[in-house]
Amino acid sequence: xxxxxxxxxxxxxxxxxxxxxxxxxxxxxxxxxxxxxxxxxxxxxxxxxxxxxxxxxxxxxxxxxxxxxxxxxxxxxxxxxxxxxxxxxxxxxxxxxxxxxxxxxxxxxxxxxxxxxxxxxxxxxxxxxxxxxxxxxxxxxxxxxxxxxxxxxxxxxxxxxxxxxxxxxxxxxxxxxxxxxxxxxxxxxxxxxxxxxxxxxxxxxxxxxxxxxxxxxxxxxxxxxxxxxxxxxxxx
Numbered sequence: 001x002x003x004x005x006x007x008x009x010x011x012x013x014x015x016x017x018x019x020x021x022x023x024x025x026x027x028x029x030x031x032x033x034x035x036x037x038x039x040x041x042x043x044x045x046x047x048x049x050x051x052x053x054x055x056x057x058x059x060x061x062x063x064x065x066x067x068x069x070x071x072x073x074x075x076x077x078x079x080x081x082x083x084x085x086x087x088x089x090x091x092x093x094x095x096x097x098x099x100x101x102x103x104x105x106x107x108x109x110x111x112x113x114x115x116x117x118x119x120x121x122x123x124x125x126x127x128x129x130x131x132x133x134x135x136x137x138x139x140x141x142x143x144x145x146x147x148x149x150x151x152x153x154x155x156x157x158x159x160x161x162x163x164x165x166x167x168x169x170x171x172x173x174x175x176x177x178x179x180x181x182x183x184x185x186x187x188x189x190x191x192x193x194x195x196x197x198x199x200x201x202x203x204x205x206x207x208x209x210x211x212x213x214x215x216x217x218x219x220x221x222x223x224x225x226x227x228x229x230x231x232x233x234x235x236x
Contacts, residue, residue, distance in 0.1 A: 040113020
């Protein structure tokens with residue numbers, strides 16, 4: 001995956017959307033913020049969309065971003081430089097500290113990226129908000145039933161995230177989860193998707209699973225389960 005772009009699957013993969021609009025929630029929060037960080041910005045695509053939506057109001061914001069996936073870092077820096085957004089190399093799973101001073105931010109947003117709740121609490125100023133949407137680690141369980149393997153992040157759940165955020169001293173304002181469907185036109189689209197997100201089925205090899213792929217293709221479309229959750233929290 002380079003950036004966060006599934007357009008190669010346009011017309012061959014469709015995905016339901018949660019009953020909330022996380023982009024709109026981030027946009028509304030940014031409208032009343034002054035110092036913002038976007039964790040796991042990918043190639044900066046969604047942050048650029050938010051900045052564009054805010055128009056002239058974005059000019060008064062101090063915005064920074066982080067990214068931990070090495071192929072994306074230079075892409076994000078190139079894409080976000082025209083908007084005055086610096087991109088910091090940061091990976092919470094490696095035990096890194098967020099590259100921001102204590103109590104220096106009034107909004108942290110995090111979409112589909114791991115986070116350290118203690119670090120988020122540290123960099124938020126009193127009254128600062130944390131908004132996150134996450135992929136539940138048990139998403140697309142059908143893939144592992146079909147092709148074997150264990151989920152890499154089955155601990156990523158709303159219950160665990162809520163406990164970590166509360167333990168870090170943040171007050172949870174909202175916690176919500178959702179289940180939907182992702183539909184693939186055929187087995188080729190499914191394999192291309194798994195190549196983009198290899199953590200869903202670690203070690204997957206097409207040749208070793210050709211009989212299963214043929215069976216799935218014969219019964220197409222191929223449907224798997226999506227799982228998402230979101231949290232909004234405040235540092236009092």
